[in-house]
Every structure is written in C-alpha cells, then in structure tokens.
Amino acid sequence: MHIALIVAHPDDADIYCGGSVAAWRSMGSEVTIMIATDGARGGNFDPEKLAQLRATEATAAAEVLDANLIQLNFPDGELAQSEEFASRLTAEVVRLKPDLLVAHAPNDYHADHRAVSAGALIAASFRAPVLWVDPMMGNDFLPNYYVDITPFQDLKERAILCHNSQRPEHFVEMSRVQGHFRSAQCGQLGGFAEAFAMIPFTHLQISVLCFPLPLRFSRLLSKALADADAQKPVPVFLEKIHR
Ligand SMILES: [Zn+2]
Numbered sequence: 399m400h401i402a403l404i405v406a407h408p409d410d411a412d413i414y415c416g417g418s419v420a421a422w423r424s425m426g427s428e429v430t431i432m433i434a435t436d437g438a439r440g441g442n443f444d445p446e447k448l449a450q451l452r453a454t455e456a457t458a459a460a461e462v463l464d465a466n467l468i469q470l471n472f473p474d475g476e477l478a479q480s481e482e483f484a485s486r487l488t489a490e491v492v493r494l495k496p497d498l499l500v501a502h503a504p505n506d507y508h509a510d511h512r513a514v515s516a517g518a519l520i521a522a523s524f525r526a527p528v529l530w531v532d533p534m535m536g537n538d539f540l541p542n543y544y545v546d547i548t549p550f551q552d553l554k555e556r557a558i559l560c561h562n563s564q565r566p567e568h569f570v571e572m573s574r575v576q577g578h579f580r581s582a583q584c585g586q587l588g589g590f591a592e593a594f595a596m597i598p599f600t601h602l603q604i605s606v607l608c609f610p611l612p613l614r615f616s617r618l619l620s621k622a623l624a625d626a627d628a629q630k631p632v633p634v635f636l637e638k639i640h641r
Pocket of ligand 1: 406407410508511
C-alpha cells in the first residue's frame, strides 16, 4: 500500500500527522510526503536562504520518519493564486499511483492549506480516496478516523524538532496537547492519537480498499462512515498499532 501526503509547508506533515506516517511505515506501507511550497515566508530571514534551510530540515525530518519526500517548491503564501499547482499535483498523483491521498482539510485556517485541499480533490479525482488531516488544535473539524500514535509520538517529536527555523518546541507542545485530546476522545486517556476525516465518497469501498485493518475495525469504520452519511452521531474508535 502506498500512502501519499500533500501538505503546504515543509513542517506540516510532521506536525499534523507525523505519528501516522511512522505508524503506516511500521505496517509496511510506502509513504511519500509531497510539500507544495518552499516555505520561504516562514520567518524573518532572507527568503532564498530560508527556503534552502527549510528544504534541508524537511529532508532530515523525512529521514526520521523513513518516508519518501518530494518538494514541489511553489512560492510560499501564493498557492491559492497558482494556476499550475493542481495540474502539477495531478501529474504527481498519476505518476505515484497512491492508494490513498492525505491532505489538509478544506476549512483549514491557512490559505495555502485550503489551496492544497482543493488541489488534492482535483488530483485525486477517481484515482485515490482522500483523507483530510486534523487542523491545528482541531478547530471546526469532526474526525471519523483515528490512529493511535502512542508508540510513535517520540518519532513524531524528533521529526518536528528537525525544523529548527520554526520554533519547533512550540509545535511539539501543541502536538502533545492535541494528541492527548484526540486519544481521550477514543477513551484512551494518557495516550496520543491523530485524527482524520474521510470525504464523502464510496465509503465502504474506501474502508475495504485502503486500510489494512483487522476485520472488526473495518466493520466499525464502515458503520461509522455510513452513520456519518446519514447525519447520525458518529461513534469513535481507535486503530491500535503496536510496534
Ligand atoms: Zn502549513
């Protein structure tokens, strides 16, 4: 199974779903992180030098998580104005043929993130289902899929800390708070979890095709998605992954 992520900035994959990347790798999946922009506006530095620095930081973080890395290097902060982004991303998805595409949620707080979300829908089309990733502190986001990253929080933090130019300790702390909250939502106090939402799209087929889950969890996932589709309360559950 090949899972591809498309994120806006060099540290986004590690902050938002670095634990899941490590979990998916531990299950034997190939994971490719695509970074849309060069991150040149992420600080008060010379933009060209900062872009080079952030590319190096992202490479180090991808090595920590043992993931493939593709840096598309679109101008930071201008993704929403780009006419080329969706077609470039589509070309990458056609080339990579991922079984699943993970992207920012459409109502994320950051314009670049929302542009990635829109581009992901165009690129995925009927080629791959899309999983939205929890925004910063989970604002206005209703998850229906959780990954237990408790055994992988340390790797996630090591990946985040590779981004020295971005006050990484701040994001490590936020990831702990959010991870504890999402784990507690699943009834596991003291653990860490990352949350996702599937877009409405042939739900049953997605759950069977994309997740190498034990059958019990596949059934729970199918039921949760069917209930979500019917506007019923969504039961929460947690995929347990152990190293
Ligand atoms: Zn970002």
